[in-house]
Structures are given as C-alpha cells and as structure tokens.
Amino acid sequence: MKRIRVIDLNKNFRKYCHSVKRAGYWLPFSLLLFFTSFVVQTTNAQLRAAVVKVDITPSDPQYLLGYQERKSTGVLDKIYHRIVAIDDGTTQFFIISSDICLYSPSEYDKVAARLQKQYGINPLNVWWSVTHTHSAPEVGVTGLYGIYMGERMKHEIDAAYTSMVEQKLVDGILEARKKLEPVRLGVGWGFSQANINRRALDVNGKASLGMNPDGPVDRRIGLLRFDKADGSPLVLIANYAMHGTVMSGANLDISGDAPGVVSEYVEQKIGAPVMYINGAAGNLAPIYSTYPNWRAGHLTQFKVLLGDKILEANKRIKTGIDELKMVTGSLTVETPRKPGMDWSADLAKYSTTKAGVNMVKLPVRFLKINQDIAIWSAPIELFCEVSNEVRDRSPFSHTFYFGYTNGWFGYMPTAAEWPHGGYEVETVSPFTDAAAKDLTEAVVGYLQGNMKTKTPAVTPKRKK
Template identity: 25%
Template structure:
C-alpha cells in the first residue's frame, strides 16, 4: 500500500513540477440555451413522424476559448444530431470579420443526440418526405436561431477568458458497444457485437483557475447518442446532456462540455428509456470524477491549428434505371430517388463529391486533438492511435459538418447500414470507395506535426 501511495505522490510531484514551468493560459467558457419554445420536427429517426411533444431536458450550445489574441482556438459543442457545414462556415465567416478568428481556429462539434430539432441542411433525407410548409418554416426559424446562438456563445467565451491552467487525462467507460451484428461476415442487423470494434476511452480536459477552482471540463466519448429511440417524442440531450448535468451538479459554477468520438458503429447499452440515458450520463460523469482526482498531464499554451478539406472518393453512382425503380418506393429511398431524377432532368450533377473537413489542434508536443467531419466508425480512431504518438491523441467525430457515415475499408465487404443504407439519408449517391479510409488518414497525417506521428505503414 505504501509503495502505491509513494508512486502516486511522486506522480503528483512530477505533474506539479511540469506545471511550474507553464504559465497560465487565457481560457473562457460560455453557454447558451437552444431549446425551442415551439414544436419542431426532430432529426435522427425516419420512423418519427411527429413534431416534438415537450421537453425532457434542455439543449445547450457551449463554447471553450483557449489562448491569447495571437494564438487562440474556440470550440463550440451543440446538442444536435448534425450541424451542417453551411452553418459552421457561416459562423466562421462572422467570427473572422468580428474578431479575426481564423477558420482553422474554430471548431463546432455536434453531440449527435437524436432527440433535437433538425437543422436545415443536416441529414437532408432523414425525415423521409418533403415537409408541410408550416413545419419547414419552423425548422428554418430554428436553424437561424442556432446559427446566431453558435456565434453568440463563441464570442461570449472569448470575452470570458481568464488566466487558467489546462491539464488532461483519460478514463474508460463501458456503456458503448459495437452494434453491427454479422453472420458469415455480412451485416444482418443492429444488435450487440461483444467482440466488435469500439473505442471506450474517456479523454478529459480540465480547466482550473490559478487558485485551483474548477472552471470547465471538456469530455469525449465515442458512442451514438441514441439511448432514446424513434418512439421518443420529447427534446433531450440524451446521455451527453445528462453527463454534463451530473458533472455540473458535482462542481457548482463549472461548465461541462461533451464531444463525441468515432462511435458511429457503437450504441449505448441498455437503451430505450430516459432512465437508461441518465444511467449512461452518470457513468460518464463518474469516470470524469476519477480522472479529475487522478494525476493529469499539464497542457501547454503553445497552440497550432490546421484545417483542410479532402475529396473523399465514392463508388459508382446509381444509374437512371436504378433510380427510376427506386423512385417507385416510399420513405427515404423513394424521396431520394425522385429528387435525384429531378436533378438529372435539370442537367445538374446528381453526385457531388464528398468534401470532408479535417482539423487538428496541437498543444506543444503533449496533446493533439483531431476533428473529423462525419459519422466516423471506431476503426479510424483505433488506427490513428496506432499510427500516432502513444497517449497523446484525442479524436473527435461529428465536427464542422456531418457529411455521412464514414465506414472503414474493412467494413465494405460486410455491407449493411453504415456502409450502404445510411448514405441515402445523407444525399450520397453511393458507398465510400475502397481507398476512402486511406485518403482520410493521409489527410490527418498531412496536417499533424511530425512530433505526433510514427512512420507511415
């Protein structure tokens, strides 16, 4: 026992010595409520055909601004299924004009809750049908309000900056499980795949005042925010929102922000009830408490931000004949096919390339945050962690856009929802091409500093 205590004390002393060499960092945090006070159609499930019927938990947009005026980054988290690139780029342009913030210095991450209002341009065919004019009008209104809220909360966080210390560590939560049931190597349905790929790491960034008071916590976890299913008709932040509530309840005055990693092929278990969402939120919050009480690594204020967009290759587009046959159907496939046929008849390109945003923030050579713009499966984070500096990588998905599902090359032969079926909801004409994974990984490696990379395989 005393050996263990001595080891812990030594780790704390080492952390304190490293902290002594790091000056305080200007950090600001802010929050805006984005819960609508009027009915809206919610994103996430085609099966849900009604507007929201009440509020189970409030939705928030939160921001964390790190760094001084010459080197600063601003992260905004939004309780929504999919904030599209059009909104992010619009706000980025406003922030560039008002405070000179570079595009590479601004990131927006969706929590991917499936119980929040749809944003115009986000997962365009998820509702499976054109909306009545009144419902469409309310979504236009909400989209404008969220766009303004993201700008407002980002500016408020920049204005709130105070000297702070940054530290980070990692924990582990168990409620994410791989959901791709396979039979004879082929996808057959959603379920629980105990041996499937999953990333259960819980990265935590702690923000404290020079006196040691907790100001903010940024938490990551790679799991779908789908505890609440298509039969649930109230607004909710799902497990991510409840995790923030638990953390903030334990630390009055501090703000908690949740970002979602590469969990597009992971579901929370158990699921289906509000108490399950609260259970998962409590589990994540409990793991955060363990990390906060442990030995964290100091994070320097030397920030380097980079941003790029990569053309992700897709397979061959559907033929007109295939679209004509598909157009006879109902729901999202029929709606998608009829829309694409109309585009063909107007002479438009029915199959635009997938423009995939990739962003990195590095803090000295201690921590690299990667932001990927889609529903990215676990294989990508696991591969990047193999190819990058051990223990120094934090991978986020659903960032700066939610372009589509991003299946890995391994999954293409398996087929199924994440590979094929889901692409219709995102207005994609085909599955990803076999070289898509390598193109995305290369794009990340191209903008990460060499200190974070191992030699390319």
C-alpha cells in the same frame, strides 16, 4: 509568469541619431522604421480560457432529427451550446459542443464566415461539434441528410429556430472572448464500458443495427480540464465515442439523451460546466439503445456507467500547464464518391471530378497544444477503428478525435465492413471502401510530419 518583452529602442535610438548628426552622416528611412518598430518575443504568455453555456431549448414544438419524421411534444431536459475559448497570447481558439444531432457543412461555413467578417475570427480556429443526440431539433438546410433520407424531410425546416441557434452561438463566442481569465491545463485518460459495437452480424455475415459485443470498440475517455487561478475547475472537456440514441423514434421529448444527461450530472458534481465531445461513434451505440422512453432505456444509469468514470478520471488530472502554444492546421482528403450517388447543392465546394470520377473533398482540422497534445476533427460519423489506429500511430502522447465537427457528410465505414453491408454502408455514406484508408494515411502523415514540426506562426492583431 513569463511575458512578452517589447524592447523600446527610442531612448537609445535618439542618442544614436544625435551622434550620427554630429558626425555629419544621414540615416536611411528603412533603418528608422527598423529601430522604431523592432519587437522581440522572448517568452510565452499566460494561458487564458473561458466557458459559456447557452440554453438553446426551443419554446415551441420542433421536428426532431435522427429517426423518422416526427415532432416534439415536450421537453425532458434542456439542450445547450457549450463554448470554450482558449487564448495562448497569440491565438484565440473556440470549441463549441451543441446538443443537436447533426447539421450540413454549409451551415458551419455560414456561421464561420459571419464570425470572420464581423469579428475577425479565423475559421480555422472555430470547431463546432455536436453531441449527436437523436432527440433534438433540426438546424439549417438538409444537406446530404436530405439526399439519404428524403422521406424524412418533406416538411419545411424551421428558419426561426435555426436563426436562434446561430445567434446564440455567435453571442456566446463573443461573451467567451470577454470572460477570458488565467487558467492552468491538465490532460488525462479515463475508461468506460458505456458503449458497444452496434454492427450485429447474422449467420450470413450481413450486418444490421443491433449489438456486437465482439466488434471493434473505443472505450477511452479523453479529458482536458482548465482550472482557475484559485485551483477550482473552470471547465472539463470529455471526449467519448457513443451515439446519442438511448431513446428511439418513439420518444417525442426534446433531450440531450445520454451525452446531455452525463454532462449535467458531472457538472453538478464538480461545480463547473462539462463539454461532451463525441468521438468516432459511427459504429458505437450506448449499451442501452433505441428504447421508447428514458425509463425503458435506463437513461439515468449512464450517470454511473459514464458519468462516474469521468469523475474518477478527473481526480487523477494534474493541471500544471499555465503556458502553452497552439498550432492549427488543415488538409483536404480527396476520396472517390460512391458511384451513382446524388450530391447536395449546398455542398458544391466539397465535390470535384478527376479523370471522370466524382470525388468527395473532405476537410480535416488539426490542433496541436504544446508538444504532446494533438486533436483532429472531421465532419463525419467515423468508424472507431480509424481513430484507434490514428491514436496508436500518432507521435503525440495524447491524441484525441473530435467527431461530428463542422458539419456532417455521413458515415465512413472501414473497408473490412463493406462486405457486410448494412445501414451505414448502403444508406448513409457518400464514400467507397477506399475512404477509411485514404483518411487514415492522410491524418497519420500530417500528424507525423506537419504537426510534429510546425511551429506557431506570427498572426495579425486580433479585432476587438
């Protein structure tokens, strides 16, 4: 194992001072400081990681987000925060996946600011994603969802439940910091046909929510696995693009939907937590979608359709990486806002005006792991064509997109989909047809430039 070597020059420095004094010279104070604080980082530190799984199932009925206004009457399966902490010896990075539908970016800002103020955690190093199940409670202010779907948000958001979700997230991160242990990392790909393009086209070329077997799709499963020192798995991260909509608005039971069921199934098989990270699922549905209950929607079949495919791919992963360096990055993509669209007050910092045109300021995050893994994320429901193109043009052999991360602005369809109209284009997008290209070129440029050449920076000592 390679370690950080600190060169203690005190002994030699004392000898030098003694000889200088005998010679009758004086030593500048700046040189004194140089000698007494000189540290050389010669090699990387041992990779460490931890995982925490926290139950966020409510104990009372809650309004569910994702369809019409409706309140839960029971619990089909529990929902969780799954939190992974990664430490490369210089940087601690946290990935959270929560079994909820979506939340406003201002909710992320609120929690990230608390983590930074109280615990010294850099917001760039905290990614909070959601599985996008449509059978989970609302969290935080309504944000743009309240602009798009005001008729669904006429009730009060449960502040107590939101507070509980926030507190358990913070507590889980702090627990993960304490549980860090030496691990090895492996990376790989899988394949599953559990999803399908949901932009059904009629004879007039107009789109509606349905199934389009000829439409664009992304069926790759991106996998990251951390193994303990004894070779047993610590946690498996599975990145797959698919809406959490097996069950429709007729379902009133709280559930993680297909992402939650698959996670629990694979956990039981491998004996370790599984973190499901959704991808560019804006135009991708599960192949069984919007059924009135779990039986009609063949919910358990996703254990085979996706769960077994994750298990097959997991067997091929070799976890040989025990030293790594992480590099984080960010950029803001400014793209025109849809004309005439209102904006949510809690998101004022994400809007600007240039030459009389209202612009959306879309935050994008990046994580580089060594020289061959790149992950990027954005707070949107992205159409899969964009993440597919970014992956194809990326200089990194493993490029993953984490969707629904650090909030939600709505859908970002590609320019080719705008003439077809439909729900994603007309109802729940703040963007214009220029947005997908703006994002694609900005992300590819960043990956090919900044992230390819950027090296780890020296960071201040972390707070305990």
